[in-house]
Amino acid sequence: MSIPSIAITIHAIVPTLSGNNWAQFSQSIKAFFQSAGALSIIEDSTPPKDDNTLDYALYPFIFAKLSTEYWYLVQGVTSGREVWDKLKAHFEKSTIGHRMLARRHLYYGIEHDTSRPVDVFIQEIMSAAAQLKSLGCTVEETEITDVILMRLDPSYHNIRATILSQETSPTIEKIKIILASATSADTISSSFIPQAYATSPAYSKPSRPPPSRPHGYTHSSSPTMITTPPLHTTTNIHLTLLNSLLLWIPRASGGVILPMRAIVIGVGDLGTLQL
Incomplete structure (x- = not known):
């Protein structure tokens, strides 16, 4: 045969x-x-x-x-x-062990792989829910949508926030449409990722830099002076990290902007901070 x-x-x-x-x-x-x-x-x-x-x-x-x-x-x-x-x-025998494993898999066992279509991720969650249903458990649609939103990759956090802001709970089909029409790249660009600073090869100036001062300028109210040796690639990275820690506040008189003191651990050979 x-x-x-x-x-x-x-x-x-x-x-x-x-x-x-x-x-x-x-x-x-x-x-x-x-x-x-x-x-x-x-x-x-x-x-x-x-x-x-x-x-x-x-x-x-x-x-x-x-x-x-x-x-x-x-x-x-x-x-x-x-x-x-x-x-x-x-x-299909409903036992405590089987139900526990099925629930654990539904809530924690499925990873959102952004290299694959989001429909694949959603289908995996729905299959896990079906497994739980086959054991005689009730799984509401809202529970499935909750798990989908919980397990989304962090790069989708803006889209998730948009969905959560809706007045009524969206259906699974509506979530599919929203997620399928978006890409993780859209959300990454609007989010702050510390690793981006650590890998940046160059220093990005703050939007409101302090006024420039002549070299060697000293005054009790002058901004912090930073002297550094010639910058290499590694030092550039350190400097980027340092600048990400500086908080600029307006001075009481004249609107001059001063940097707050910052303690930086492990910066390396940045040179001497003259505070």
């Missing part, structure tokens, strides 16, 4: 069954059985007798998609129907 080529294609994309993806696995393996013309084997209470040959032929296809830690569940089994029944009985 030969398996249709479309069934082979679908089998190739069936995920390996682990402890957290039963809902996704069962849906895709059903598609495989259907494409092989054998859906009755796992859905009918009494499969047709003429399906026996196909039943035994499909057993290795299911076994090939089991994580090694679950091989013990199907030990001594040689038919596709028996394998399916044993797996379903195990993964």
